Amino acid sequence: MSFSVPSSARRPRLLIVGCGDIGLRVLKLLNTRWHVAALTSTAARRDELRQAGAIPLIGNLDAPATLARLAGWADAVLHLAPPQADGPQDLRTAMLLQALARKRAPRRIVYASTTGVYGDCKGARFDETRAVAPATDRARRRIDAEARLRWFGQAFGCAVTILRVPGIYAGDRAGGHPRERLLAGRPVLRREDDVYTNHIHADDLARACVLALHRGPSPRVLHAVDDSEMLMGDYFDLAADLCGLPRPPRIGRAEAQQQMTPMQLSFLGESRRLDNRRLKRELRLKLRYPHVREGITA
Incomplete structure (x- = not known):
């Protein structure tokens, strides 16, 4: 799986925000036709990110003054950074979007949210049309981030795809x-x-992120969950x-x-079963590990 653009075109620029385990897996799936930068607040990660194929950009979502270099740089943004640890609003996403809005906005943003935004659903099975009902500030911060991203998309003509992600697992x-x-x-x-409970293997989530950057519908929410x-x-x-x-x-x-x-x-205290047909139909993702039975032993 990879992106492709005409060889005569300038290499598109991708900014990964929160380039931890999933971001590094995404980097392995991208080809050299993409110019990738990764925002990190830890200078010690520079070599790791360079070796993975990304230009490290030192900046901190909790310190807006450090984000000036993000303005106007990216054609697409993969936002994997979690909110801060308290409060009902995601101030980090707010700071990120303020930085991106200072110059030419990206054409696309993919955001990894959480299935926790639905709260307790008493074991019901449902698709993305179900209303959110957060029971914790942790979930409320994610809903706040989703709302900010939707507004940004409408205000700046940016395609926004939101992946609601459950528990992520992988042997490594x-x-x-x-x-x-x-x-x-x-x-x-x-x-x-x-x-x-709901699950997704880390490799399948990385593949979903890449496909969402390539063809993610907008504005759209997708359940990034497996079949189990x-x-x-x-x-x-x-x-x-x-x-x-x-x-x-x-x-x-x-x-x-x-x-x-x-x-x-x-x-x-939360029980739910999430329908993933939209993920398969609209991203055309074929899960490598459709059930935890395969993923646990991978």
């Missing part, structure tokens, strides 16, 4: 494989208390069996309240 992703939780012996809910629909406990049971590890202990919700952190409990 730090903190992104179920074996780590299994080895820690952390419990899961018993079946009668359990919740549905599993209760969380069943997911970890499957992972344990595939990894040759003991299945996690099952506990009730009352015990979970005593043993788990507020952050862990927040994920146990």
Whole structure:
């Protein structure tokens, strides 16, 4: 998978904001016809980004004065940076868009949001037309970012595609494989208390990002999720069996309240199953790992 443009044309410029694990996977999919820069607030990452094929740009979304170089540079932006840690608004996206608006705006922005914007859906299965119902400021910040991006797209004639992303996993992703939780012996809910979760392999998400930059509809929201629909406990049971590890202990919700952190409990309070037909139809993405069964053992 790669972008292509006529050889006579100037190489289009892509800015990756938040070039962590997914951004680095995206870089591996791009060919040399793209001129890529990656915004980083960490000077120590310069060599890593150069080796991956990107020009490092030092800047901090929490410090607007450091973002002046972004103005007018990019033809397309892949926005993978998370919001700041508190408050109902995404001030980082606000700062990014202010910087991009100072000169010629990019023609396209792809933003990685979260499926958490829907809140608890009681296990319902639904598509992108469902209204958002955030239960946490973490989700409200993402909704704020989506709204700012839509406004920017309308105001500056910029195509905006939003990918709502669930739990990301991969064997080579730090903190992104179920074996780590299994080895820690952390419990899961018993079946009668359990919740549905959604997943996407990191490589499939990177491929979705590239396709969205190439042909993403605008203004449009897409569920960047795989085909698996599993209760969380069943997911970890499957992972344990595939990894040759003991299945996690099952506990009730009352015990979970005593043993788990507020952050862990927040994920146990939301249950939903997301339809991904729009992702496959409009981006024409063929999932490499359509079910976690394939992805866990990859």
